[in-house]
Amino acid sequence: MISFRDKTEKRIPGISTASLPDIIFMLLFFFMITTTLKETSLLVQIKPPFATEIKKLEKKSLVTFIYIGIPTSEKYGKLPRLQLNDAFQPIENLREFVEQERQNLVENDRNKMTVSMKADKTIEMGIITDVKQELRKASALKLNYSAASGTQQSVFSNM
Amino acid sequence: MRKKRRSPEVNAGSMADIAFQLLIFFLVSTTMDTDKGLLRKLPPMPDPNMQEETKDVKERNVFLVLVNRNNQLLVENQQMNIRDLREAAKEFIENPYNDPDLPVKEPIDVPYFGEVMVTKYHVISLQNDRGTSYGTYMAVQNELTAAYNELKDQLAKSRFNVKYDDLKEDDPRREAIDDIYPLKISEAEPRNVGGTR
Numbered sequence: 001m002i003s004f005r006d007k008t009e010k011r012i013p014g015i016s017t018a019s020l021p022d023i024i025f026m027l028l029f030f031f032m033i034t035t036t037l038k039e040t041s042l043l044v045q046i047k048p049p050f051a052t053e054i055k056k057l058e059k060k061s062l063v064t065f066i067y068i069g070i071p072t073s074e075k076y077g078k079l080p081r082l083q084l085n086d087a088f089q090p091i092e093n094l095r096e097f098v099e100q101e102r103q104n105l106v107e108n109d110r111n112k113m114t115v116s117m118k119a120d121k122t123i124e125m126g127i128i129t130d131v132k133q134e135l136r137k138a139s140a141l142k143l144n145y146s147a148a149s150g151t152q153q154s155v156f157s158n159m
Numbered sequence: 160m161r162k163k164r165r166s167p168e169v170n171a172g173s174m175a176d177i178a179f180q181l182l183i184f185f186l187v188s189t190t191m192d193t194d195k196g197l198l199r200k201l202p203p204m205p206d207p208n209m210q211e212e213t214k215d216v217k218e219r220n221v222f223l224v225l226v227n228r229n230n231q232l233l234v235e236n237q238q239m240n241i242r243d244l245r246e247a248a249k250e251f252i253e254n255p256y257n258d259p260d261l262p263v264k265e266p267i268d269v270p271y272f273g274e275v276m277v278t279k280y281h282v283i284s285l286q287n288d289r290g291t292s293y294g295t296y297m298a299v300q301n302e303l304t305a306a307y308n309e310l311k312d313q314l315a316k317s318r319f320n321v322k323y324d325d326l327k328e329d330d331p332r333r334e335a336i337d338d339i340y341p342l343k344i345s346e347a348e349p350r351n352v353g354g355t356r
Contacts, residue, residue, distance in 0.1 A: 017175075020175050021171070021174040021175040021178055024175055024178040024179055024182055025178050027182055028178055028181050028182045028185065031182065031185035031186060031189055032185055034189065035185050035188065035189040049293060049294045049297035049298070050297075051196070051197055051297060051300075051301040052301060052305060053197060053301050053304040053305050053308055054195040054196055054197060055195065055196070055197070055198055056194075056195050057194045057195065057196070057198075060194075063194060065194075114198070116194050116196065119293050120293065121292065121293050121294030121297065122292060122293070122294060123292070123293050124228075124289060124290050124291065124292060124293070125287050125288065125289055125290070125291045125292070125293060125296055126289035126290070128293055128296075129287075129289060132201060135201060136201050136202070136203065136204045137204055139203065139204070141200050141201040141202075141203060142198070142200060142201075143198070143199050143200070143201055144194065144196045144197070144198050144199075145196045145197045145198075145199065145297060145300065146194055146195070146196040147195060147196045147197060147297060147301075148195075149195060155298050155301050155302070156241055156242065156298060158292075158294030158295060158297055158298045159230050159241065159292070159294055159295045159298055
């Protein structure tokens with residue numbers, strides 16, 4: 001029998017790990033750039049309503065968040081309240097807050113500012129109507145009703 | 160003569176470990192979720208010096224949606240289930256059979272389409288009570304938006320054979336479709352109906 005196989009054992013050379021740091025660095029930079037560290041801790045309970053027709057918000061730097069919900073801690077009462085940054089605020093302060101946030105933007109972007117309202121689905125429209133009126137007074141007219149993506153059934157379950 | 164000393168090379172073997180540590184930190188602390196939701200434009204505050212102009216809107220052009228504090232819908236003076244709202248809104252916006260009770264159709268000139276009959280003056284008027292739940296409000300807003308989006312999608316598919324969502328933001332085809340079905344959801348000035356809670 002003629003064997004075509006070379007009988008001498010061939011060792012597979014080990015994979016070089018020299019480029020591993022480079023790969024890891026690449027990943028690292030990707031995450032460093034895309035990451036946004038969580039800025040505020042929520043003081044209110046927010047279960048966003050479901051919606052099917054949602055759109056992504058384009059530029060995150062232009063978005064200001066406001067939170068409306070029932071306080072998680074009992075000592076702040078059981079009525080829905082407005083949270084701006086890290087504290088509860090009366091609705092009258094919203095205008096000043098919006099104005100301040102607007103000042104933080106580059107001049108060209110000021111009219112593109114979007115306010116994203118994160119509100120709990122169980123609260124009543126009263127406070128939301130008030131907030132909307134206040135936003136109109138502050139002429140922050142681009143408003144995003146923050147929602148979670150859901151199915152048709154989950155939209156009806158909002159009610 | 161002194162011997163030139165070579166400084167020893169820095170060992171880069173642990174570079175990967177350091178990078179891994181940083182990577183893991185960012186992986187854990189990152190929140191990738193971009194915010195999503197329904198984007199709306201609020202009407203500007205009416206000028207107090209200006210006399211309030213009441214725009215004369217014909218009744219057939221208005222689609223009145225009322226939501227009461229018990230989260231019930233009254234659409235065009237009839238009680239309606241939220242499940243039927245989308246179809247009703249679509250029929251109103253489109254007015255396919257030129258029904259005299261549905262909005263007036265006017266010819267407009269649109270690129271790609273030429274002259275099209277559209278319900279130019281239609282308005283969907285949404286009014287809610289202070290006691291309405293936010294979830295209900297969002298469900299109604301979602302259904303109304305869905306009505307528009309379905310009509311737009313239908314048109315995009317039949318005319319351009321693409322999904323409306325796949326058209327880019329500044330695509331002239333998208334703008335043409337937006338001209339045919341402009342989003343017109345108007346919210347009344349807040350009123351106190353049925354007392355505050």
